[in-house]
Amino acid sequence: MAEQTPNQAPLRSAAKAIYDTVYPSSEWTPVPFDEAERLQTVHYRNAVAAARYFQPVEQGALL
Template sequence: MQHDLRHDLRLRAAASVIYDAVYPSEEWSPVSFEEAERRETVHYRQAVEAALLVRPLLTDRAEQLRLI
């Protein structure tokens, strides 16, 4: 999976939040999000995949209203 987040700042931010929530300490992932991004670690790729999967829910206003 190769997805360039440099031009999609919202998706990158979502991936970073997911990464930090799922891998909160060195026990879970020994590197920061930025380092994982640079190395394209499995942890980074999983966070990006999760962000890609949730993106339609975050951008669909009708879905947002239904969740309220």
């Protein structure tokens, strides 16, 4: 998520929280969240997908 709009900040925060919880150490993923975001790793994409899934309707989520 290079340039963030106001709606992307909560999504990024949620994705980071999910990423850090699901992949707690280098045994689970080789890079920290910021690097995974830059590289668009599968771990990062999974965290973003999970964050989008749980995004509240008032923030524009598709159910």
